[in-house]
Amino acid sequence: MREMQSIKKVIGSIEFGILSPQEIRKMSAAEITVPDTYDDDGYPIEGGLMDKRLGVIDPGLRCETCGARYGECPGHFGHIELARPVIHVGFAKTIYRILESTCRECGRIKLTEEEIKDYMKKLELVGDRKKARDKLIREIHKKAKERMVCPHCGAPQFPLKFERPTIYWEVRKDELGNEYRHRMMPTEIRDRLERIPDRDLPLLGLHPEKSRPEWMVLTVLPVPPVTVRPSITLESGIRAEDDLTHKLVDILRINNRLKTNIEAGAPQLIIEDLWDLLQYHVTTYINNETSGVPPAKHKSGRPLKTLAQRLKGKEGRFRGNLSGKRVNFSARTVISPDPMISINEVGVPLAIAMELTVPEKVTEFNIEKLREMVLNGPEKYPGANYVIDPQGRRIKLMESNKEKMADMLDIGWTVERHLLDGDIVLFNRQPSLHRMSIMAHRVRVMPYKTFRLNLAVCPPYNADFDGDEMNLHVPQTEEAQAEARILMEVQNHIISPRYGGPIIGGIQDHISGGYLLTREGAYFTRSEVEQMLMFAGVDIDKLPEPDKVENGVEYWSGKTIFSLLLPEGLTIWYRNKLCDDPSKCEPLEKLIEEKLLPDPEEVKKLAYDGFVYIQNGKLLSGAIDKKAYGREDGKILDIIVREYGVERARQFLDQVTKLAIWVITHKGFTTAIDDEDLPEEAMDRIKEIIREAEERVNRLIEAYKAGELEPLPGKTLEETLESKIMAVLAEARDNAGKVAEQYLGMNNFAVIMAKTGARGKILNITQMAALLGQQSIRGKRLHRGYRGRVLSHFKPGDLGARARGFIVNSYKSGLTPQEYFFHAMGGREGLVDTAVRTAQSGYMQRRLINALQDLKVDYDGTVRDPTGIIVQFRYGEDGVDPMKSWQGKTVDVERVIVRSLLKLRAKR
Amino acid sequence: MAAKKGFNIFAHELVPEHRILSEEEKEELLKKYKIKISQLPQIKAKDPAVQALGAKPGDIIEIKRKSPTAGVYYYYRIVVED
Numbered sequence: 001m002r003e004m005q006s007i008k009k010v011i012g013s014i015e016f017g018i019l020s021p022q023e024i025r026k027m028s029a030a031e032i033t034v035p036d037t038y039d040d041d042g043y044p045i046e047g048g049l050m051d052k053r054l055g056v057i058d059p060g061l062r063c064e065t066c067g068a069r070y071g072e073c074p075g076h077f078g079h080i081e082l083a084r085p086v087i088h089v090g091f092a093k094t095i096y097r098i099l100e101s102t103c104r105e106c107g108r109i110k111l112t113e114e115e116i117k118d119y120m121k122k123l124e125l126v127g128d129r130k131k132a133r134d135k136l137i138r139e140i141h142k143k144a145k146e147r148m149v150c151p152h153c154g155a156p157q158f159p160l161k162f163e164r165p166t167i168y169w170e171v172r173k174d175e176l177g178n179e180y181r182h183r184m185m186p187t188e189i190r191d192r193l194e195r196i197p198d199r200d201l202p203l204l205g206l207h208p209e210k211s212r213p214e215w216m217v218l219t220v221l222p223v224p225p226v227t228v229r230p231s232i233t234l235e236s237g238i239r240a241e242d243d244l245t246h247k248l249v250d251i252l253r254i255n256n257r258l259k260t261n262i263e264a265g266a267p268q269l270i271i272e273d274l275w276d277l278l279q280y281h282v283t284t285y286i287n288n289e290t291s292g293v294p295p296a297k298h299k300s301g302r303p304l305k306t307l308a309q310r311l312k313g314k315e316g317r318f319r320g321n322l323s324g325k326r327v328n329f330s331a332r333t334v335i336s337p338d339p340m341i342s343i344n345e346v347g348v349p350l351a352i353a354m355e356l357t358v359p360e361k362v363t364e365f366n367i368e369k370l371r372e373m374v375l376n377g378p379e380k381y382p383g384a385n386y387v388i389d390p391q392g393r394r395i396k397l398m399e400s401n402k403e404k405m406a407d408m409l410d411i412g413w414t415v416e417r418h419l420l421d422g423d424i425v426l427f428n429r430q431p432s433l434h435r436m437s438i439m440a441h442r443v444r445v446m447p448y449k450t451f452r453l454n455l456a457v458c459p460p461y462n463a464d465f466d467g468d469e470m471n472l473h474v475p476q477t478e479e480a481q482a483e484a485r486i487l488m489e490v491q492n493h494i495i496s497p498r499y500g501g502p503i504i505g506g507i508q509d510h511i512s513g514g515y516l517l518t519r520e521g522a523y524f525t526r527s528e529v530e531q532m533l534m535f536a537g538v539d540i541d542k543l544p545e546p547d548k549v550e551n552g553v554e555y556w557s558g559k560t561i562f563s564l565l566l567p568e569g570l571t572i573w574y575r576n577k578l579c580d581d582p583s584k585c586e587p588l589e590k591l592i593e594e595k596l597l598p599d600p601e602e603v604k605k606l607a608y609d610g611f612v613y614i615q616n617g618k619l620l621s622g623a624i625d626k627k628a629y630g631r632e633d634g635k636i637l638d639i640i641v642r643e644y645g646v647e648r649a650r651q652f653l654d655q656v657t658k659l660a661i662w663v664i665t666h667k668g669f670t671t672a673i674d675d676e677d678l679p680e681e682a683m684d685r686i687k688e689i690i691r692e693a694e695e696r697v698n699r700l701i702e703a704y705k706a707g708e709l710e711p712l713p714g715k716t717l718e719e720t721l722e723s724k725i726m727a728v729l730a731e732a733r734d735n736a737g738k739v740a741e742q743y744l745g746m747n748n749f750a751v752i753m754a755k756t757g758a759r760g761k762i763l764n765i766t767q768m769a770a771l772l773g774q775q776s777i778r779g780k781r782l783h784r785g786y787r788g789r790v791l792s793h794f795k796p797g798d799l800g801a802r803a804r805g806f807i808v809n810s811y812k813s814g815l816t817p818q819e820y821f822f823h824a825m826g827g828r829e830g831l832v833d834t835a836v837r838t839a840q841s842g843y844m845q846r847r848l849i850n851a852l853q854d855l856k857v858d859y860d861g862t863v864r865d866p867t868g869i870i871v872q873f874r875y876g877e878d879g880v881d882p883m884k885s886w887q888g889k890t891v892d893v894e895r896v897i898v899r900s901l902l903k904l905r906a907k908r
Numbered sequence: 909m910a911a912k913k914g915f916n917i918f919a920h921e922l923v924p925e926h927r928i929l930s931e932e933e934k935e936e937l938l939k940k941y942k943i944k945i946s947q948l949p950q951i952k953a954k955d956p957a958v959q960a961l962g963a964k965p966g967d968i969i970e971i972k973r974k975s976p977t978a979g980v981y982y983y984y985r986i987v988v989e990d
């Protein structure tokens with residue numbers, strides 16, 4: 001904490017460029033000349049690579065540049081004066097390109113003044129568009145390198161050859177016209193680069209002030225601070241140096257030898273050898289995976305991890321430490337359900353609550369509470385793990401010092417206290433594909449070891465409880481906590497920005513229970529009503545009048561009870577999923593259309609489970625199903641969010657789910673194999689349907705074989721036959737399903753689930769009770785396997801229904817071995833599809849995120865990239881936030897009209 | 909280069925209306941969004957619609973599109989060389 005105070009600055013902008021030799025010397029704290037680290041006593045050698053002016057890593061020493069100790073001194077750069085310049089490998093290709101583009105005599109770019117003017121203009125037009133800019137620079141290079149006579153000074157030019165990694169040749173001609181190759185040493189290259197005038201640099205893709213080309217040839221080498229290449233003391237007490245330090249020792253050793261040889265006037269050949277060796281060491285120091293260069297290795301044979309290796313790859317600085325990093329104040333464990341907590345709460349195990357802390361500033365209002373917590377210490381909940389004094393010193397609380405710290409505690413201190421009920425935390429489940437994957441919850445500290453969450457938030461996280469784990473993060477500042485509270489709490493995400501409807505809502509038993517509660521004829525006694533309302537947490541003073549009294553017993557209808565949860569004044573009507581007979585809805589619809597707010601008694605006479613009518617917060621007709629408060633199409637929930645706010649919607653959802661759960665647990669709800677029992681009469685009818693279908697298929701096959709089948713337009717004869725057979729068989733299954741449906745009514749739990757949308761489809765029931773029907777691969781009947789048949793149990797060429805994957809049995813009656821195999825074939829396709837789809841959509845998602853992550857909506861409503869390039873002139877063309885939209889549309893005009901009419905009526 | 913004889917791309921229902929902005933309109937647009945020319949979306953000079961209009965690099969094209977969300981939506985693109 002303390003060291004941070006000395007360097008509190010805000011980054012305004014970042015510019016990338018090449019360090020000039022002057023800059024390297026200016027930022028250097030010391031010139032390094034000695035190719036060694038520590039002396040025999042283990043003390044840093046002056047002028048060596050661990051020089052104390054570069055910072056210290058030994059706890060006892062002080063930095064000679066800033067005077068600070070280990071951990072406080074950030075470290076300082078040093079430098080090495082190279083005896084001879086060397087190429088920076090990272091720029092080797094760029095250097096080649098620049099040399100090719102410029103004159104070997106005068107250094108100008110080999111373009112005519114006219115071309116220069118032209119390209120400058122184009123460059124301006126291109127602006128910050130990287131792709132277009134790179135293309136233009138490439139084009140300029142191509143044009144300039146072709147010029148064999150300088151357009152400025154008229155000097156003849158020679159072609160250049162580049163030999164990886166750092167060797168350049170000039171293909172010259174002698175007086176006789178014979179070609180010969182001249183090796184250009186870094187000194188010569190540097191001279192040529194120096195001659196290039198500043199004004200030509202933009203055309204080479206360089207910024208004259210930030211990156212002069214000659215800086216790509218190193219004359220001075222920066223030595224990174226000791227703190228970025230600390231030595232490690234092994235258990236055996238031996239010091240192991242960092243790979244970078246090893247490499248720098250090599251560079252210094254050769255550099256010194258080269259220097260003495262030059263000073264001693266050694267032969268050119270020896271000097272060039274040493275020079276090349278220095279080049280090798282500097283090259284591998286920068287990138288030890290340069291192609292064409294044998295990597296420098298440790299004594300053990302392990303390749304050294306040098307500068308480029310620190311940055312590159314998944315565990316490199318960028319992907320491993322900047323794009324993604326490890327964080328503190330986070331927890332992860334298995335999740336399990338808890339229907340009793342609110343949707344915006346999360347159950348946190350006590351053990352985690354005692355590990356995670358929130359820094360709370362001590363004020364006169366909370367000092368007593370915090371003192372108590374400090375006194376409790378780290379091992380007694382609710383306690384604290386650290387205190388921070390006004391000087392910013394962080395003191396760990398222990399059993400031994402907690403009394404003393406509690407005593408010293410005063411206003412101005414900060415206490416890192418245990419997590420308490422009501423603290424705001426972020427809750428997350430991978431893969432975090434949309435923004436609802438991280439939402440803010442309020443803490444409920446609980447026993448046991450799992451995170452608990454309300455079932456209604458399973459859909460946004462896509463969570464279930466078969467072993468899923470989730471992450472939890474504790475925001476540490478008031479700003480972060482406030483942001484999380486305002487923007488990220490669960491209730492703010494009930495409406496999904498994906499389709500402008502609720503993504504959080506009742507699921508499964510919430511729906512079934514809602515139906516059991518509100519269907520026609522559902523009545524409850526006083527004791528039941530009192531219990532369920534208490535369970536749901538509905539706070540009312542007095543029950544409404546009972547709906548009926550029978551034999552002196554009072555009864556309330558489920559609709560009356562449900563109405564207690566609805567906001568006052570809510571009026572809405574819609575046809576729900578249970579409406580299978582529109583003629584039963586029409587009279588009510590007409591009545592409402594005529595009178596808008598018809599007499600409740602009149603409505604009750606027409607009441608139909610398939611048509612919901614809520615008048616002023618009273619459910620008068622219709623049963624609750626998925627369309628009421630389910631995800632995706634929960635109309636009532638949707639309206640409450642929009643017209644009564646998210647907090648009211650949260651309360652409604654909390655209460656209604658609990659109410660439904662009470663009803664379903666007390667009324668009893670189960671589905672078993674007898675839910676698929678059909679009377680013999682029904683089974684006979686189904687058998688007859690199958691028999692008829694098979695017969696029709698056989699007739700089609702015979703017609704085909706006799707050549708009497710008329711091909712459908714655009715199809716071959718075979719395709720015609722196939723599609724006709726498929727149609728016949730599909731119809732057969734549908735008819736069989738309808739028969740099954742006729743015999744299974746709303747007293748059947750499986751049917752209740754299917755019809756209300758709680759779980760499953762009618763098709764699933766059909767497949768269990770009647771027959772599975774046609775199995776298919778890629779939309780075709782099964783046909784692959786043996787020659788002319790799928791299985792050897794059939795005759796070759798058999799095109800009949802059963803030979804091509806039509807399953808006449810149901811899950812309940814049991815499949816024949818052949819049918820079982822067909823089913824496995826069809827099932828395999830589904831598995832492969834999901835596997836392929838997740839892989840493909842994952843890749844697509846990554847590409848989209850990479851392309852779109854930096855776009856933002858500006859205050860003027862435009863969508864721009866970080867450089868200000870406009871992508872859309874108005875966000876989404878209409879400027880509408882999809883989360884605030886109505887099913888993606890700006891407004892729900894009909895609802896606006898209805899509300900206006902209702903308001904008008906209320907005034908009258 | 910004029911459009912091919914007998915075929916007017918703007919008559920096709922999938923091709924939105926294109927229009928070259930006048931100098932004043934150009935000025936106004938850049939001022940309205942506080943942008944440089946280089947921050948506009950681009951359209952290539954060889955684009956059939958640009959060729960049919962006879963627009964040159966540096967011109968700004970206004971495209972009037974039908975939008976499922978907003979009804980009508982105007983988009984502006986700067987003509988650039990290919």
Ligand SMILES: [Mg+2]
Binds near residue numbers: 463465466
């Ligand atoms: Mg799971």
Ligand SMILES: [Zn+2]
Binds near residue numbers: 054055063064066075
């Ligand atoms: Zn220092």
Ligand SMILES: [Zn+2]
Binds near residue numbers: 103106108
């Ligand atoms: Zn020249």
